[in-house]
Amino acid sequence: MTIQFIGRPGIVDLGWGHPDPESLPVTQWAAANASALGRYGWAALTYGAGPGPAPLVDWLCARMAETDGRRPDPAEVFVTGGASQGLELVTSVLTQPGDTVLVDTPTYHLALRVLADHRIHLVAAPVDDIGMLPAATEELIGRLGRVAFVYLVPTFSNPTGASLPADRRRALVGVGARTGVPVVEDDTYRELSYAGPAPDSLWSLDGDAVIRLGSFSKSVAPGLRLGWITAAAPFVRRLADRGFVDSGGGVNHAVALAMAEFGSSGAYARHVDAIRDRYRERRDALAGAVRRHVEAAEFTVPDGGWFLWARLPSTVDTEVLLDRAERAGVAYLPGARFYVDPPSTVDFLRLSFSMLGTAELIEGARRLGRALAERQPAG
Amino acid sequence: MTIQFIGRPGIVDLGWGHPDPESLPVTQWAAANASALGRYGWAALTYGAGPGPAPLVDWLCARMAETDGRRPDPAEVFVTGGASQGLELVTSVLTQPGDTVLVDTPTYHLALRVLADHRIHLVAAPVDDIGMLPAATEELIGRLGRVAFVYLVPTFSNPTGASLPADRRRALVGVGARTGVPVVEDDTYRELSYAGPAPDSLWSLDGDAVIRLGSFSKSVAPGLRLGWITAAAPFVRRLADRGFVDSGGGVNHAVALAMAEFGSSGAYARHVDAIRDRYRERRDALAGAVRRHVEAAEFTVPDGGWFLWARLPSTVDTEVLLDRAERAGVAYLPGARFYVDPPSTVDFLRLSFSMLGTAELIEGARRLGRALAERQPAG
Numbered sequence: 179m180t181i182q183f184i185g186r187p188g189i190v191d192l193g194w195g196h197p198d199p200e201s202l203p204v205t206q207w208a209a210a211n212a213s214a215l216g217r218y219g220w221a222a223l224t225y226g227a228g229p230g231p232a233p234l235v236d237w238l239c240a241r242m243a244e245t246d247g248r249r250p251d252p253a254e255v256f257v258t259g260g261a262s263q264g265l266e267l268v269t270s271v272l273t274q275p276g277d278t279v280l281v282d283t284p285t286y287h288l289a290l291r292v293l294a295d296h297r298i299h300l301v302a303a304p305v306d307d308i309g310m311l312p313a314a315t316e317e318l319i320g321r322l323g324r325v326a327f328v329y330l331v332p333t334f335s336n337p338t339g340a341s342l343p344a345d346r347r348r349a350l351v352g353v354g355a356r357t358g359v360p361v362v363e364d365d366t367y368r369e370l371s372y373a374g375p376a377p378d379s380l381w382s383l384d385g386d387a388v389i390r391l392g393s394f395s396k397s398v399a400p401g402l403r404l405g406w407i408t409a410a411a412p413f414v415r416r417l418a419d420r421g422f423v424d425s426g427g428g429v430n431h432a433v434a435l436a437m438a439e440f441g442s443s444g445a446y447a448r449h450v451d452a453i454r455d456r457y458r459e460r461r462d463a464l465a466g467a468v469r470r471h472v473e474a475a476e477f478t479v480p481d482g483g484w485f486l487w488a489r490l491p492s493t494v495d496t497e498v499l500l501d502r503a504e505r506a507g508v509a510y511l512p513g514a515r516f517y518v519d520p521p522s523t524v525d526f527l528r529l530s531f532s533m534l535g536t537a538e539l540i541e542g543a544r545r546l547g548r549a550l551a552e553r554q555p556a557g
Numbered sequence: 558m559t560i561q562f563i564g565r566p567g568i569v570d571l572g573w574g575h576p577d578p579e580s581l582p583v584t585q586w587a588a589a590n591a592s593a594l595g596r597y598g599w600a601a602l603t604y605g606a607g608p609g610p611a612p613l614v615d616w617l618c619a620r621m622a623e624t625d626g627r628r629p630d631p632a633e634v635f636v637t638g639g640a641s642q643g644l645e646l647v648t649s650v651l652t653q654p655g656d657t658v659l660v661d662t663p664t665y666h667l668a669l670r671v672l673a674d675h676r677i678h679l680v681a682a683p684v685d686d687i688g689m690l691p692a693a694t695e696e697l698i699g700r701l702g703r704v705a706f707v708y709l710v711p712t713f714s715n716p717t718g719a720s721l722p723a724d725r726r727r728a729l730v731g732v733g734a735r736t737g738v739p740v741v742e743d744d745t746y747r748e749l750s751y752a753g754p755a756p757d758s759l760w761s762l763d764g765d766a767v768i769r770l771g772s773f774s775k776s777v778a779p780g781l782r783l784g785w786i787t788a789a790a791p792f793v794r795r796l797a798d799r800g801f802v803d804s805g806g807g808v809n810h811a812v813a814l815a816m817a818e819f820g821s822s823g824a825y826a827r828h829v830d831a832i833r834d835r836y837r838e839r840r841d842a843l844a845g846a847v848r849r850h851v852e853a854a855e856f857t858v859p860d861g862g863w864f865l866w867a868r869l870p871s872t873v874d875t876e877v878l879l880d881r882a883e884r885a886g887v888a889y890l891p892g893a894r895f896y897v898d899p900p901s902t903v904d905f906l907r908l909s910f911s912m913l914g915t916a917e918l919i920e921g922a923r924r925l926g927r928a929l930a931e932r933q934p935a936g
Contacts, residue, residue, distance in 0.1 A: 425668070
């Protein structure tokens, strides 16, 4: 009908990084919207401020004081039409065709598409099993000469669910500061932490070296197309000076004011607490079922986010296995999708535990186990 | 506070191309939003379809069947975050730095800024007093070689309020078809026609040669950041395939579904009828007052849109006059702002009749007359 997600009959699709439909705050959002129109009247419907309306900016600053290592100054905040639009905008401002951008491996596959639209060279930054290697990345930047920026999802990453350790965070931010190459931090999953507070953002460690992309897509609702950026005030001014932002009076004014109501009324905090519990439960259900039914899979249970990144035996190409898996009634995203330069065989796969209920997650894991077991027919 | 517009005390500002605050449909919009959330539930809040949700696309097709020369096919419609974001997107897809884009003169000043962000060469297309000259434009395209597109506001133009005559529309579309250079038609003011139906769009004459940018900013509310594009289906697919559009699930899904309710409930048609009457009255008040108080001004009363484009005696530089006008308590936009290559002196100015009430419009004209009369102090 009107939605992008199309269920395939008979398939438990663990590929979709979509929210749990039942967790979307339908009635609370209607109330927030009515409240914003009541409070601001016509001012909610006319042209807004380029960097976003003050009530949302102020609320965001207060929220980040609680959920991150540093409270932004309002001049360091820019309201976007979601993290993807934020990345599109930042890439438009920072790059020209032919420029080089360094990206983490594996990383958010659709970010690679956003970047590729700008006709830039995507180069994989050096990594190990834990994440990006700061010293080797600095060396690579030195070798390459001009690099427009470095992109990564350091907290509850898509696809791995892992977070970059604190020492690497500090070192990576230092690389950004020394080389002058901005670090673009996709911080979409911060609110979805299941084991205590999320790590402090790279941005909170150095607000000059880092441009952080935030989002309401996972914490509230992706259909609202609302997010934010924290960055140095002069960079925020550059974003607000972009012609289409200035001409439009901000990128999503009315929705931003409704979000300010959703936030200041306490509905946001209550909602995030509730979905955190729900997603934690789903994570545990999927992790337990994979452990039980896909014995050969190796994975670390993620402390946040929506994804379980599992490694199958190295003889398995997860792109090839997908056909058999779908015949067994389960789907996932093969790991190769998350690489700039995928090796010939990738034995990882991404399983999402966000959209489906626990019974479906368990059934999906059972079917995946069956597909894997059947993959080498007795000869 | 939260809005971009800041009134300057003591100044009647005829510069702002903003809507009448009292005409913004605050309660009706709250109802439309609640109705969409009631009808679609969670589907209104999750990821949407890249080209926009079907209910809005279908309603737009039906509306254009009434307000334009041809009903689009749904595959020819792409929902945008407003006309400015539409222009940003189209420019991203069609140009590379260094490309040439031809623009009308005078034309929407903020569109020039949107285009300039892309580091392209803006070249003024040949014009006369009536508008763009198709044959001379075709010749210029031939001389320049590669031209990425041609941009104009042919209907109730910003800033002139004028519309390109039917014969030139046909000829211009023919130029686009023969040269393969897309014509980008900014069609923001179509619904605000005060003397019968608006002229058929360029797009309706040739849906392959023309990319038309539509908007809800003038017909409903700019703060919603919602518009659309009609173009050939393959081009719509290119827009929907843009990485950030695909990753985000459309650019403004929830608002688009609320607009579908606003449209299908009849609220849109009633609202547009009402504001048309109101803006017509304001146009007449301003035109009458300028005639009375600024006798030296020459202008044609526009049949639609928000602007009166007036020519002062050729000895007047409207950029220079602005200081004196502001001291007399009135402001406007000097004509030079609407030129790619402004001549040394521009004797035109743009007066907006959209935002202020009739009493203020009349007082503004009176003050403008006074500023003009005082401009040459007795020596």
